[in-house]
Amino acid sequence: MxxxxxxxxxxxxxxxxxxxxxxxxxxxxxxxxxxxxxxxxLDISTIEDGRxxxxxxxxxPLSSPPIGVSLSNPHRxxxxxxxxxxxxxxxxxxxxxxxxxxxxxxQVGERTRIVFNLHGxxxxxxxxxxxxxxxxxxxxxxHQNAGPVARFSNDGPEKELNSxxxxxxxRGESGEGRIxxxxxxxxxxxxxxxxxxxxxxxxxxxxxxxxxxxxLDVTDFATPINIVDTVMLGDNVRMVIESSGRWExxxxxxxxxxxxxxxxxxxxxxxxxxxxxxxGGYVGEKLSLNFQDVEVRAVLQVIADFTNLxxxxxxxxxxxxxxxxxxxxxxxxxxxxxxxxxxxxRQTGNVIYVAPSKxxxxxxxxxxxxxxxxxxxxxxxxxxxxxNHRRVDSIAFEGMLSxxxxxxxDEISNTMTVxxxxxxxxxxxxxxxxxxxxxxxxxxxxxIVEATETFSRDLGARFGVKNVSKVGNxxxxxxxxxxxxxxxxxxxxxxxxxxxxxxxxxxxxxxxxGGPAAxxxxxxxxxxxxxxNLELSAxxxxxxxxxxxxxxxxxxxxxxxxxxxxxxxxxxxxxxSGATSVRFVNAVLSLKVKPLIxxxxxxxxxxxxxxxxxxxxxxxxxxxAINTKQVTTKVLVENGGTVVIGGIFERTxxxxxxxxxxxxxxxxxGYLFRNTSKRDDKRELLVFVTPRILNERLNxx
Numbered sequence: 001m002x003x004x005x006x007x008x009x010x011x012x013x014x015x016x017x018x019x020x021x022x023x024x025x026x027x028x029x030x031x032x033x034x035x036x037x038x039x040x041x042l043d044i045s046t047i048e049d050g051r052x053x054x055x056x057x058x059x060x061p062l063s064s065p066p067i068g069v070s071l072s073n074p075h076r077x078x079x080x081x082x083x084x085x086x087x088x089x090x091x092x093x094x095x096x097x098x099x100x101x102x103x104x105x106x107q108v109g110e111r112t113r114i115v116f117n118l119h120g121x122x123x124x125x126x127x128x129x130x131x132x133x134x135x136x137x138x139x140x141x142x143h144q145n146a147g148p149v150a151r152f153s154n155d156g157p158e159k160e161l162n163s164x165x166x167x168x169x170x171r172g173e174s175g176e177g178r179i180x181x182x183x184x185x186x187x188x189x190x191x192x193x194x195x196x197x198x199x200x201x202x203x204x205x206x207x208x209x210x211x212x213x214x215x216l217d218v219t220d221f222a223t224p225i226n227i228v229d230t231v232m233l234g235d236n237v238r239m240v241i242e243s244s245g246r247w248e249x250x251x252x253x254x255x256x257x258x259x260x261x262x263x264x265x266x267x268x269x270x271x272x273x274x275x276x277x278x279x280g281g282y283v284g285e286k287l288s289l290n291f292q293d294v295e296v297r298a299v300l301q302v303i304a305d306f307t308n309l310x311x312x313x314x315x316x317x318x319x320x321x322x323x324x325x326x327x328x329x330x331x332x333x334x335x336x337x338x339x340x341x342x343x344x345x346r347q348t349g350n351v352i353y354v355a356p357s358k359x360x361x362x363x364x365x366x367x368x369x370x371x372x373x374x375x376x377x378x379x380x381x382x383x384x385x386x387x388n389h390r391r392v393d394s395i396a397f398e399g400m401l402s403x404x405x406x407x408x409x410d411e412i413s414n415t416m417t418v419x420x421x422x423x424x425x426x427x428x429x430x431x432x433x434x435x436x437x438x439x440x441x442x443x444x445x446x447x448i449v450e451a452t453e454t455f456s457r458d459l460g461a462r463f464g465v466k467n468v469s470k471v472g473n474x475x476x477x478x479x480x481x482x483x484x485x486x487x488x489x490x491x492x493x494x495x496x497x498x499x500x501x502x503x504x505x506x507x508x509x510x511x512x513x514g515g516p517a518a519x520x521x522x523x524x525x526x527x528x529x530x531x532x533n534l535e536l537s538a539x540x541x542x543x544x545x546x547x548x549x550x551x552x553x554x555x556x557x558x559x560x561x562x563x564x565x566x567x568x569x570x571x572x573x574x575x576x577s578g579a580t581s582v583r584f585v586n587a588v589l590s591l592k593v594k595p596l597i598x599x600x601x602x603x604x605x606x607x608x609x610x611x612x613x614x615x616x617x618x619x620x621x622x623x624x625a626i627n628t629k630q631v632t633t634k635v636l637v638e639n640g641g642t643v644v645i646g647g648i649f650e651r652t653x654x655x656x657x658x659x660x661x662x663x664x665x666x667x668x669x670g671y672l673f674r675n676t677s678k679r680d681d682k683r684e685l686l687v688f689v690t691p692r693i694l695n696e697r698l699n700x701x
Contacts, residue, residue, distance in 0.1 A: 037062075038087040039112060042103070044095055049138075052098045052122075056114075056133040058084065065126040065133065069250050070192070075099075075118040079126075079135070084112045096429060098122075099139045162188045162206040164237060165256075167230060169218050176263040177223030179241070186255045199249055201260060203237040224264045282329035289325040289333060296321060299337050300354060306330055314355035317343060375402050375421055382419045385429070387436045392416045395435050400427050441694045442595040444561075445552040446609050446687060448629075453682040454543040458506035460675040462535040504658055504675035506537040534672070549611060551591040554694070560594040560606075569614060571623050587612040587626050595691060601639050603691040608632045609645070631687050639693045648685040654678070 041057030066079040086107040093103040099122050104115040116124075121140040126133065165182040172178050181203075189204030208230065216228040227242040246265040251258070287306055291299060296319050304311040307330055319341055325333050334352075338345055344360040346353045355363070387395075392409045401407065405420030407428075418428050555561035566588025572580050592608040608630070615625035631646035659665070659674030666673075 037083055038085045039081065039105070040087040042088060042093060044097055044100075046097050050098060051136050051138045052095075052100045054100075054103070054116075054135045054137070056135070058131045058133065059087075061131045062128060062133060065128050067252055067254075068124050068126060068135075069252060070124070071248060071250060075121055076115055077118065077122065077124050077137075078113055078115040081112040081114065083110050085110075086112050094426070096426065096433075098137070100137055162203070164203065164206060164208050164212055164230075167212055167216075167228075167239075169216060169221070169225075169228060171221045171223050172261065172263075174263065175223060176261050177218065177221065177225035177243075179225070179228060179239075179260045179262075181239075181258040181260075183256045183258065188253070188258070190251075190253060190258060192249070192251045192260065194249075197243070199241040199243065199260075199262065201239040201241070201251075203239070203258075205235050206237045208232045208237040224262045282332040284329040284331035286327045287325075287330050287333060288327060289323055291324075292322050293320050294322070295319070296337065296341055296343075299323075300334075303330055303334055303337075308350075310351040312351065312353050314353075314359060316356055316359060317341075317354055375423070376404075378421045380404060380419055381422055381425060382417060383425050383429075384415055384417045385432050386413075386415050387432070389438050390436050395432065397428060397431065400424065400431065439556040439559075440597050441554055441556050442597065442603055443552060443554045443692045443694055444591070444593045444595060444605065444607075445550065445690045445692075446591050446607075447690075448549040448551075448589070448609065448611050449686045449688070450547040450611075451682075451684045451686075452543070452545045454541065454680075456539075456541045456677070456679040458537075458539040458675070458677045459671075460504045460506040460537045461672045462503050462505055462533075462537070464502070464533045502660060502663075502673050504660075504673070505535070506539045506675065507677060549589050551589060551609075553591055553593065555593065555595060557595065557597045560592065562590065562592045564588045564590040566590075566612060567614060569623060569626065585626060587614050597693060598636075601693060602636055603639065603693070604634070604636050605689070605691060606634050607645060607689060609687050609689075629685060635689070637689070637691055639691070642688055642690045644686060645689050646685075646687040648683075650681075650683040652679070652681040654680075 037058055037060045039056060039058055041055075043055040043057075045053050045055070047053060062081075066081055068077050068079050070077050086105050088105060091105050093105070095102050099119040101117045101119055104113075104117065106113045106115070116122075116135075116137065118137075122137045123140055124138075125136045127136070128134075163184045165184060166180075168180040168182075170178045170180065183203075183206070188206060191200075191202040191204070193200055193202075213231055215230075217226070218228060219226050224243045224245055224247040225241055226244055227240075229240045229242075231238055231240075241260070241262065243262055247262050248265055249260060249262045251260045253259075284307070287303075289299070289302070296317060297313055299321070300311050300313055300317075303309075321337065321340055323336070323340070325336070328336075334345070337343075338354065342357055343354055344357040346360065392411060392414055397407060401418075401420050402424050405418070405424055407419075408417045410416070418425060420428070551563050551565070553561045553563040564586070566586065568584040569587050571583045571585055573583050575581055588610070589612070590608075590610045592610075594606040596604040598604060610631075611629045613627045615627045617624045629648070633645050635643055635645055637643045654677070656677040657664075657674060658676075659670070664670045664674035
């Protein structure tokens with residue numbers, strides 16, 4: 001039987017349709033199998049050691065734990081669930097446990113992304129238990145210069161030494177540095193963390209061939225990465241990445257390949273401030289627009305494409321405009337377009353909502369009234385907060401509670417009980433978490449060093465020429481202290497000390513045990529009536545001394561501390577009634593300080609260092625004087641550093657010459673007719689201050 005051509009064509013058409021229907025059914029079944037897994041529960045709990053555990057329940061077990069990616073500025077961690085849908089019925093979950101702020105759940109096609117928004121750095125780990133995924137988060141102390149940590153755990157049943165096959169570096173399309181590491185086995189244990197300005201990647205139980213153990217200089221690629229240094233460290237491989245500028249990193253692992261990207265951040269705040277000053281407060285990239293009678297919606301679409309932002313326009317936005325802008329920041333161009341058409345904008349994240357100004361105001365008023373009505377009708381809840389480091393009466397909550405809110409303080413148990421709507425309770429919880437922290441302590445040590453140096457030198461001479469001859473009852477002498485030789489016994493010498501014409505010896509120093517050293521000579525004696533005597537005297541004193549006072553005090557951040565040691569000197573003073581009263585004046589060594597610890601662990605101090613001593617009385621009827629040395633200043637010092645905050649240097653020089661006129665000026669011989677005294681006194685006062693931040697662990701011991 002022979003079929004006609006029309007019947008053949010009809011048969012082929014039915015066959016093709018049947019084939020396509022079967023193929024579509026198979027494809028739909030396959031797609032359904034891929035997306036049948038669903039995220040159906042989310043629970044949060046806190047363990048005693050401070051870790052926050054997030055429990056995800058799924059319809060079916062996952063083949064492998066999702067990869068966590070840590071980001072900074074702001075701090076967050078996200079996980080991608082492939083072929084998993086969001087069955088929670090919500091896209092946001094408020095947490096406020098530890099440093100975990102909240103969770104965003106976003107589904108795009110067959111992928112669901114879970115984003116953990118954090119207050120600070122947190123280390124995360126993942127564990128699979130059948131159809132349950134556990135994510136453990138633990139806060140990291142930022143003062144230890146530890147960066148965000150991303151751990152890719154080894155999910156193999158047995159420990160097996162992995163090996164690095166290749167290390168490659170590439171430059172991304174946006175200028176980011178990309179490091180690609182190929183491994184022999186999938187699921188390698190990898191830790192990524194930041195140490196200071198460096199990024200460290202640890203490959204656990206991994207072998208590094210000798211040809212890959214090297215330092216790569218990738219500066220010429222013009223990325224934030226400068227150096228990639230890879231070494232073998234025990235059973236692990238350590239990769240240290242040195243970068244420049246401000247940057248953030250992301251890491252991901254797929255099968256046997258690990259990829260780390262380092263991207264440069266946007267301009268810092270100083271550059272943004274400079275751009276604001278230069279452009280009248282606008283910081284956007286510059287663009288040029290030239291339109292003739294174009295729709296406002298079309299202009300908004302152009303700006304959205306230029307900025308990669310989402311701009312949503314209200315249905316009432318319309319009209320045309322003509323504008324010509326050249327090299328104008330895009331945010332300024334947007335404001336110009338809105339102002340020209342009576343529009344207003346509100347931005348939330350990367351979404352900008354545009355509507356007429358009146359419509360925007362009415363909408364915000366309605367939202368405000370709705371919130372107020374909710375606050376007035378919402379049931380009240382009560383929560384008790386236990387403070388660990390602050391007193392309950394030291395934290396103020398003015399303006400944080402609603403009109404129906406109340407707060408009760410119990411100073412004995414150091415707890416506060418707050419009754420208000422849940423939104424206000426959450427704000428109080430955040431404030432307590434931010435303020436009820438350990439008050440860091442500082443030890444301030446001051447060293448007051450007073451050094452003295454005294455030097456004196458005295459030279460003198462006594463010289464006599466005596467002619468003792470008796471003329472009747474008279475005695476004849478040249479000058480000096482004449483002794484009556486007639487009273488002397490026969491053969492007795494005339495005393496040399498009483499037979500001098502010049503008497504200018506060296507002066508005895510105050511407080512010395514003895515007088516100056518003297519050398520006496522009888523230069524010439526002619527019979528019993530003529531004597532020439534010479535006595536030379538000299539004294540040299542050199543004294544050095546040092547006085548050290550070292551007051552120290554420990555106080556908390558922002559709390560003033562005072563330490564004093566010394567005497568209180570009584571003074572009598574008259575009163576208005578004519579009687580006398582006693583007033584005491586301090587003569588003490590004191591240190592007054594108020595330290596403030598800055599964000600980079602430096603100490604800003606307001607200091608007053610005082611050293612008083614009781615001096616001598618100027619009169620028998622007056623009390624003793626108070627010798628005062630004081631320094632008042634404000635300084636910024638690094639932790640453990642020493643700064644000199646004050647110094648006084650005094651020097652006194654005296655040169656005194658006593659001589660016989662004319663004779664004392666004769667060269668060389670004039671030394672016999674004069675006395676010289678030279679004195680040089682030095683006194684120096686220095687004040688050193690050393691602050692140290694005490695370790696919290698040390699304080700608890």
